[in-house]
Amino acid sequence: MSIDRFWGGRLAFFLRNGRKPSREELDFWLGRRARDQLETVRFVGITGSGGKSTCASLLQHLLCLDYAVAGSLLENTTRVLAQRLRNISQHDQFAVMEMSGHKPGVLEESCDLIRPHMGIVISVSQDHYSNFRGIENTIKEKTTLVRRVAADGCVLLNADDPAVTGMAASAQARVMTFGRLAGADYQAVDVQQSERGWLTFTCTHQSQSVQFALPVPAPHLLPSILGAIACAHQAGISLERLARQTASYQPLPGRCSLHSLEDGRTVICDTVKAPFGTLSLAFDLLNGFPRHRPRRIVLGNVSDYPGSWTPKMKRLSEQALSVADQLIFHRPPSGIDRIVKRYGAERVKSFQTVAEIQAFLQREGTDEDVILLKSSGVNHLESLLIPWMGEPACMREPCARENSCFSCEHGFARGTVPSFPQYLHYCRGLVRQPRQG
Numbered sequence: 001m002s003i004d005r006f007w008g009g010r011l012a013f014f015l016r017n018g019r020k021p022s023r024e025e026l027d028f029w030l031g032r033r034a035r036d037q038l039e040t041v042r043f044v045g046i047t048g049s050g051g052k053s054t055c056a057s058l059l060q061h062l063l064c065l066d067y068a069v070a071g072s073l074l075e076n077t078t079r080v081l082a083q084r085l086r087n088i089s090q091h092d093q094f095a096v097m098e099m100s101g102h103k104p105g106v107l108e109e110s111c112d113l114i115r116p117h118m119g120i121v122i123s124v125s126q127d128h129y130s131n132f133r134g135i136e137n138t139i140k141e142k143t144t145l146v147r148r149v150a151a152d153g154c155v156l157l158n159a160d161d162p163a164v165t166g167m168a169a170s171a172q173a174r175v176m177t178f179g180r181l182a183g184a185d186y187q188a189v190d191v192q193q194s195e196r197g198w199l200t201f202t203c204t205h206q207s208q209s210v211q212f213a214l215p216v217p218a219p220h221l222l223p224s225i226l227g228a229i230a231c232a233h234q235a236g237i238s239l240e241r242l243a244r245q246t247a248s249y250q251p252l253p254g255r256c257s258l259h260s261l262e263d264g265r266t267v268i269c270d271t272v273k274a275p276f277g278t279l280s281l282a283f284d285l286l287n288g289f290p291r292h293r294p295r296r297i298v299l300g301n302v303s304d305y306p307g308s309w310t311p312k313m314k315r316l317s318e319q320a321l322s323v324a325d326q327l328i329f330h331r332p333p334s335g336i337d338r339i340v341k342r343y344g345a346e347r348v349k350s351f352q353t354v355a356e357i358q359a360f361l362q363r364e365g366t367d368e369d370v371i372l373l374k375s376s377g378v379n380h381l382e383s384l385l386i387p388w389m390g391e392p393a394c395m396r397e398p399c400a401r402e403n404s405c406f407s408c409e410h411g412f413a414r415g416t417v418p419s420f421p422q423y424l425h426y427c428r429g430l431v432r433q434p435r436q437g
Contacts, residue, residue, distance in 0.1 A: 031082030048122030193288030300375025
C-alpha cells in the first residue's frame with residue numbers, strides 16, 4: 001500500500017466518521033474503496049471445510065489460459081482479503097478468493113467486501129468444531145456465500161455432499177453441481193489412481209466426455225478439482241483445453257502433495273490440519289499404491305473432535321492400521337501403551353521428536369516405502385522432507401513458528417532459490433498470473 005493511499009484513507013475516514021481509524025478499520029475502509037473501483041473484475045469466492053486452497057490454486061492455473069487472474073490463497077480471513085483487495089488491478093479479469101468460514105459471521109463480512117460473481121462450495125464437515133459446536137451451524141455459515149453471489153452470477157455446489165446441495169434453495173444466482181453423483185452437471189466417472197499416484201477420471205458435461213489426469217494422489221480432493229474445472233468451463237474455456245492444462249498443475253505442498261524421492265520412496269505430505277472426522281480419507285490414500293510396497297503413516301496432532309480422546313485414539317489406530325503396515329506417532333498421546341499392546345511394538349511406534357522419526361525411518365525404511373505424513377501444522381512433520389529432498393536438516397526443534405516449513409527461511413525457503421516458489425508467493429500476498437493465450 002502506498003503512503004499516499006494510506007494517509008488519504010485515514011483522512012477520508014476521519015472526515016466521514018469524525019475520528020481517527022484503527023489500523024483494522026483502515027484496512028476495511030481501503031479494501032471497500034478498492035473493490036468499488038473493480039467493477040470489471042469478476043470475483044470468485046471459494047469456501048468449504050477442506051480443499052479450498054487446492055480448488056483456488058487449480059482454478060487460477062486454469063483460468064490463466066484465457067484471462068489475467070489474481071489469486072488470494074492460504075491466508076483467507078476477512079482482514080487479509082481487505083488488504084489484498086487493494087493490490088488487485090483493473091487489468092485483472094478474474095480474482096480468485098479463498099474465503100474462510102472458521103466462525104459464525106465471517107463469510108457475511110467477507111462477502112460484503114468481495115461481492116462475488118461466482119461461488120464454489122466444496123464440502124461441510126466438523127472442521128472448527130470448537131467454534132460451531134454442531135454441523136448445522138457450519139452449514140448455515142457456508143450457505144452465506146451461496147446466498148450472496150450476484151443474481152446474474154453462478155453458484156457451483158458439490159453434488160456428493162447433501163449438506164452442500166441443500167444450500168441451492170438459498171441462491172439467487174444460477175446453480176450448477178459437480179461430483180460423482182449421477183445427474184451432476186459436471187460428473188466424474190471412472191475415477192482411478194495410477195501407480196505413480198496421479199488421479200485420473202473422465203469428466204462428463206452434457207454430451208461431452210473428457211479425460212483428466214493430474215499429480216494429486218487424493219480422490220477425496222476430487223470435489224476441489226471438479227469445482228475448479230466447472231468454474232473455468234463456465235468462464236468459457238473448453239474441457240479439452242482444461243484437461244491439457246491440468247496435467248501441468250503443481251499442487252500446493254503440504255496439502256496431499258506427492259513427492260517422489262530419488263531413492264525410490266514416495267511421500268504424501270498432508271500436514272496443514274488434521275480434523276478427526278476426515279482422517280480416514282487421508283489414510284485411504286495409501287490404498288492407491290501397489291500393496292507390495294511397505295506403507296507407513298506418521299501421525300501428529302489431531303483436532304476438532306467432540307468428547308473423550310481415548311475412544312478416538314482407538315478408532316484412528318484401527319483405521320490407520322487397516323491400510324498401513326506401521327503407524328508412527330509424533331509426540332505420543334495418552335493411551336499409546338494400550339495401542340502398542342493391541343497391535344504390537346513393531347506396528348506401532350512413538351517418538352518425541354521429528355529427528356527421532358527421521359533416524360528411525362533412515363534405519364528401518366526401504367526404498368519402496370510409501371509414507372503418509374498427516375498432522376496439524378504445529379507438528380511441522382513436513383520438515384522430514386527437507387533432508388529427503390537434498391537440503392540440510394532443520395535443527396530448530398521444538399519450533400514455535402506458526403508458518404509452514406515450506407515458507408520458512410530455515411526450511412524450504414532458505415537461500416536465494418526456494419524449493420516451492422509459488423507457495424512462497426501465495427504466503428506473501430496476492431499472486432497475479434498473466435494470460436497465457
